[in-house]
Every structure is written in structure tokens, then in C-alpha cells.
Amino acid sequence: MGFILNEMQSSNPQMNAEKYSSNYKMRNTPCSSSNKLRTYKADLHVHTVLSPCADLLMTPGNIIKRALASGLDIIAITDHNSAENVEVTMELAKDTPLHVIPGMEVESSEEVHLLCLFNRVDDLLKWQEIVYNSLPDLKNDEDYFGYQLLTDLNDEYAARVDRLLAVATGMTVEEIVDKVTKMGGLVIPSHIDRPYNSIITNLGFIPPKLKFPLLEVYKGTNPQDLIKRFPFLKGYSFIKDSDSHYLDDLEPMMEFRIKKVSLEEILLAAREKDGRGIILKQVKR
Amino acid sequence: MVRQIVLIKQLRKGMIVMKVRELVEKLDLEVIVGKSLDKEITGGYIGDLLSNVMAKARAGNLWLTIQGHQNVVAVALLTEVSAVIIVEDFDIEEEAVKKAEEKSINILRTPLSAYELAGKLFELGIK
Numbered sequence: 001m002g003f004i005l006n007e008m009q010s011s012n013p014q015m016n017a018e019k020y021s022s023n024y025k026m027r028n029t030p031c032s033s034s035n036k037l038r039t040y041k042a043d044l045h046v047h048t049v050l051s052p053c054a055d056l057l058m059t060p061g062n063i064i065k066r067a068l069a070s071g072l073d074i075i076a077i078t079d080h081n082s083a084e085n086v087e088v089t090m091e092l093a094k095d096t097p098l099h100v101i102p103g104m105e106v107e108s109s110e111e112v113h114l115l116c117l118f119n120r121v122d123d124l125l126k127w128q129e130i131v132y133n134s135l136p137d138l139k140n141d142e143d144y145f146g147y148q149l150l151t152d153l154n155d156e157y158a159a160r161v162d163r164l165l166a167v168a169t170g171m172t173v174e175e176i177v178d179k180v181t182k183m184g185g186l187v188i189p190s191h192i193d194r195p196y197n198s199i200i201t202n203l204g205f206i207p208p209k210l211k212f213p214l215l216e217v218y219k220g221t222n223p224q225d226l227i228k229r230f231p232f233l234k235g236y237s238f239i240k241d242s243d244s245h246y247l248d249d250l251e252p253m254m255e256f257r258i259k260k261v262s263l264e265e266i267l268l269a270a271r272e273k274d275g276r277g278i279i280l281k282q283v284k285r
Numbered sequence: 286m287v288r289q290i291v292l293i294k295q296l297r298k299g300m301i302v303m304k305v306r307e308l309v310e311k312l313d314l315e316v317i318v319g320k321s322l323d324k325e326i327t328g329g330y331i332g333d334l335l336s337n338v339m340a341k342a343r344a345g346n347l348w349l350t351i352q353g354h355q356n357v358v359a360v361a362l363l364t365e366v367s368a369v370i371i372v373e374d375f376d377i378e379e380e381a382v383k384k385a386e387e388k389s390i391n392i393l394r395t396p397l398s399a400y401e402l403a404g405k406l407f408e409l410g411i412k
Contacts, residue, residue: 201337
């Protein structure tokens with residue numbers, strides 16, 4: 001397990017990527033070769049102190065501890081328009097049972113929030129370059145927006161990101177889906193039922209030509225209630241995340257029944273292939 | 286000139302209805318798609334959140350927005366607005382233009398802000 005760090009420091013990115021990817025998928029799952037289905041409690045939408053709106057206690061180390069304590073097996077780190085705290089989180093989690101999926105929550109030009117998940121952290125970092133090039137050249141004002149902090153392996157604040165992250169990129173929803181998918185990533189519209197920054201609120205409905213395999217609903221929502229309000233959602237598969245900005249928000253809202261932790265398996269679960277599935281925590285009305 | 290003043294007075298009293306074509310001329314609007322400029326105008330609505338526009342815009346309204354997504358065309362079709370006016374010279378997706386041509390949805394554009402344009406529309410008696 002210890003060689004993840006060595007690989008992250010490798011000077012050959014191609015080799016790095018392949019080894020990292022296979023190691024990432026295999027680690028902590030000694031049974032992964034046995035092709036057995038297992039249940040993983042998952043939360044694919046977690047913000048760190050890099051997101052200006054997140055609490056200052058949302059350091060990767062604290063998140064990992066709290067995630068494990070709450071019974072989570074998988075988290076995705078998804079800061080606003082940046083992925084700079086992902087590698088440190090993966091590194092800190094590598095000797096724990098927690099799986100960390102590299103991700104980012106991107107804001108489209110229509111101000112729609114989209115989770116962008118990758119199997120490989122280096123693909124995510126390539127995507128980050130594209131996102132950074134598409135952000136307006138504005139400086140973060142910490143008094144208005146909050147702190148955008150990077151942390152180190154001691155889980156201490158190490159640096160601040162100066163550019164404003166809490167802002168729309170210049171890419172449309174379509175462009176984001178197209179680019180991320182081509183890079184091997186998965187795009188899931190965030191909190192589709194929220195009254196702002198959501199695909200339904202901002203665009204009225206989901207553009208039919210975009211075939212999203214998964215949509216994220218807000219914590220307090222049952223998809224069947226949502227389908228009654230928006231019949232066009234019929235036939236979609238859903239996930240439910242905590243969208244944590246505070247440590248207390250972290251709790252499992254869904255379970256994946258999959259063979260191993262990878263985006264491919266999650267996609268198979270979305271289609272309920274061969275016994276796989278996604279079980280959402282139901283909320284009482 | 287006199288005729289125009291009379292027309293505006295009549296318009297303000299609700300006696301006549303302005304067509305999109307006349308509005309384009311009066312306010313020098315850019316016509317991006319203008320396949321049904323004979324549609325009649327009945328008031329207006331401003332909004333960039335399409336879900337809200339779907340609920341609030343009325344048939345015949347002018348819809349002022351900065352949103353250039355192709356869903357704009359579908360919402361315009363659904364609400365039966367007389368024209369979409371893209372304000373502040375915002376971009377509109379090519380796909381949206383194609384769909385608007387297919388469905389004969391008027392798409393106009395102006396460098397004015399929604400606030401400035403709404404003021405001018407009120408001056409013309411479109412309320």
C-alpha cells in the first residue's frame with residue numbers, strides 16, 4: 001500500500017497513471033478478484049476547506065475520521081471548480097478502509113453545478129487545468145466568500161488559493177459533459193431539486209440530448225416524490241449525497257452494491273446490472 | 286411623427302397591439318431568428334432561471350434574458366412568448382438558433398440591459 005506516494009511522485013506521468021489507477025481500484029479490497037458483490041456506504045459529494053463556503057474544520061484528515069466514524073466506505077472529494085485537496089485526501093486515506101474517489105464540483109456558464117468524478121487523480125488534475133483556464137480572472141475576497149485553503153499531510157493549513165473559485169466557468173453544461181466524458185470521467189448533476197445552481201431550476205428541465213446515467217437529489221428528497229413533480233425524471237437513476245460543508249453533515253445517504261470501487265461499477269449499479277444496485281436512504285415526510 | 290405619437294397613445298390605452306416586427310424597428314433590435322415577426326406582443330417577463338420563466342411567462346410576452354442555452358427555445362415554445370430578447374449582447378448557443386429556426390421562435394438581441402430595455406418597452410406602452 002505504501003507505494004502510492006512513490007507513484008504520485010513518479011516523473012513518468014503515463015506509468016504513474018496506469019499503476020496508480022490499478023492500485024487505486026485494488027487497494028483495500030482483497031476480495032476484488034473474487035467478483036463478489038459487496039455493499040459500500042457512499043457519499044460522492046464532500047467539500048473541504050478549499051471550498052470557500054465549507055467550514056474550516058473540513059480538513060481532509062477530519063473528513064476521513066468523521067466519514068469512517070459514520071460508517072462510510074467511499075467518499076468523493078468535490079470542491080468548487082478545484083481539485084487541489086484531492087491528492088492529499090487520497091494519501092491520508094490510503095492506510096484506512098476509506099476509498100476516496102477523485103472529483104470536483106464544477107459550475108457551468110448557466111450556473112448549474114455538476115459533479116465530475118474520475119477513476120484517476122491525474123485525469124482529474126488535467127481536467128482542473130481546463131477548468132482553471134475557463135474561470136474568470138478574479139481574486140478571492142475572503143471576507144465575502146470565505147477561505148480557500150490547501151492542507152498538507154499533517155492535516156494543517158498549508159496555503160491559500162488566491163483565484164476566486166466560487167464562480168461560474170465559461171463552459172456550458174454540454175461542453176462540460178462532453179469534455180469530462182472524453183477524459184474518462186463521469187458527470188452527475190448536483191442536487192437537481194435545489195432552488196438554485198441546479199439543472200432543473202436553471203434550465204427548466206434536463207436537456208434531452210444529454211444522457212446522464214445518474215442524477216443527484218438533495219438529502220431530504222425521495223426521488224419518487226420528485227418524479228411526481230417532474231415526470232421527465234422517470235427512468236433516471238439517482239444518487240443521494242450529503243453535500244457536506246460541515247463535519248456534522250457527513251453521514252451515509254446511500255449504499256452501492258458493487259464488486260469493487262470504480263466508476264464503471266457505479267455505472268453498472270445505476271443500471272442494476274447482475275445484482276448490482278444503488279439503495280438510497282428514504283426520508284420520512 | 287404625429288402618427289407615431291397617436292399610435293403610442295392608443296397602445297397605452299390598450300387599443301392596438303404591437304407586433305414584434307414593429308418593435309424590432311423601433312428599438313433597433315438585432316434579429317437572430319425572425320421567422321414569425323408578425324406575432325403580437327402582450328407585456329413582458331424578465332428571467333434567467335428557466336424553471337421560473339416556465340411558471341410565470343405568459344403567451345405573447347416578450348421574454349428578456351441573458352440565458353443562451355438551447356432549453357430557452359423549448360421554454361419559449363411552451364410559454365408561447367412572442368419573442369425572446371437576449372439582453373447585454375449575451376451569446377446564444379448555435380444549437381438554440383437552429384432549434385428556434387425549426388420551431389419559428391423569434392430570437393432578438395440588444396446591447397441594452399434588461400432594466401434599460403424594460404424601461405424602453407414601458408415608454409412604448411408595452412406593459
